[in-house]
Amino acid sequence: MSPAGGRTVAVPAVDPCLGGTAAPRWAGLEAAEQNELTAVRARLLLRLRAAEPLYVSRSSQHRFDIARRRVEAACHTDYMFQAMNALLSGRGLAGDLSVREIYMAESVRWHLDHAEPGARIVLAAHNSHIHKTTLELGGGLTALTMGRHLQRMLGQDYRTVAFVHTADHVPEMYPDQSAPVGFTLAEAQLQPAEPGSVEAALTDAGPADRITLTDLRDAPRDAQGVPLLNSIRSQSSALSTPVPEAFDAVLAVPTVTRDRTVRF
Numbered sequence: 001m002s003p004a005g006g007r008t009v010a011v012p013a014v015d016p017c018l019g020g021t022a023a024p025r026w027a028g029l030e031a032a033e034q035n036e037l038t039a040v041r042a043r044l045l046l047r048l049r050a051a052e053p054l055y056v057s058r059s060s061q062h063r064f065d066i067a068r069r070r071v072e073a074a075c076h077t078d079y080m081f082q083a084m085n086a087l088l089s090g091r092g093l094a095g096d097l098s099v100r101e102i103y104m105a106e107s108v109r110w111h112l113d114h115a116e117p118g119a120r121i122v123l124a125a126h127n128s129h130i131h132k133t134t135l136e137l138g139g140g141l142t143a144l145t146m147g148r149h150l151q152r153m154l155g156q157d158y159r160t161v162a163f164v165h166t167a168d169h170v171p172e173m174y175p176d177q178s179a180p181v182g183f184t185l186a187e188a189q190l191q192p193a194e195p196g197s198v199e200a201a202l203t204d205a206g207p208a209d210r211i212t213l214t215d216l217r218d219a220p221r222d223a224q225g226v227p228l229l230n231s232i233r234s235q236s237s238a239l240s241t242p243v244p245e246a247f248d249a250v251l252a253v254p255t256v257t258r259d260r261t262v263r264f
Contacts, residue, residue, distance in 0.1 A: 021182035023088060026081035034082075041075045062114075069110060076103040097135075097143040104129065105149035128234055130160045131246035135239075147246075162247040164233060166199050166208040167255040168192075172236045185258055188236040197231035198243055202252055212252045219244040 026034065048055065048068050056064045076099055083096040108121060115121075125146065128135055132151045135143040150158045172188035193199035202208050220228045221244075229243035232250075243250075 023081050023084035027085045038078050041078050045071045045075055094141045101143050101146040102149050104146040109153055127162045133241045133246040160247045162250045164252045165256040166202055170236055171258045198250055209254050214250045216244040216249055
């Protein structure tokens with residue numbers, strides 16, 4: 001994602017399952033301890049920013065930039081503990097999970113700013129993070145996605161390719177407090193794809209048994225200009241969104257399987 005030309009850098013987006021074990025364990029802390037942790041991180045970030053010339057003189061700008069970014073990560077993570085716990089408790093604020101999304105987007109921007117001139121980034125992340133429309137679950141605003149922020153930052157230099165499959169099953173995450181990451185993986189059976197979904201369109205067109213790459217930029221719309229594709233699977237559920245506005249293309253495979261080297 002950058003002007004054409006130059007070197008391409010692959011950067012994975014780190015996306016911890018905060019709702020698995022981290023948020024519940026954070027909720028188990030005393031309120032005074034929660035507040036102290038938040039305050040300590042905030043004070044550290046403010047001090048880093050205020051004393052930047054001093055720290056740079058004792059190390060280097062590059063080392064300072066990395067240190068500051070790591071402290072920013074801690075501050076965003078602290079907020080996400082609170083936001084995810086509130087969401088799971090039915091007290092979440094609209095769009096609260098956007099804090100994680102803006103951090104990931106700014107991390108992409110950070111890598112571009114620190115890369116060679118003309119560098120491009122290939123970013124691998126969940127469809128729910130890369131798409132350019134808002135994420136709405138349960139009828140309300142859940143997050144302004146990383147992709148939404150990257151589109152604002154990079155404009156037409158940001159392109160998104162969704163990854164889907166047309167099988168009738170998928171590995172799904174199930175909450176499990178005894179698991180190291182807070183969830184386990186198991187196969188989930190899927191209902192037939194709904195009309196208007198990417199998966200149904202691929203099946204109806206015939207190439208569901210092959211690997212395909214579909215350009216969505218000229219996808220069909222109704223008389224009012226509304227995209228006819230309005231749904232895309234997200235693991236075992238479906239994400240309702242104007243698909244051509246969320247993604248530029250879709251890479252589809254006929255099936256998906258678990259990586260048996262992953263031990264959870």
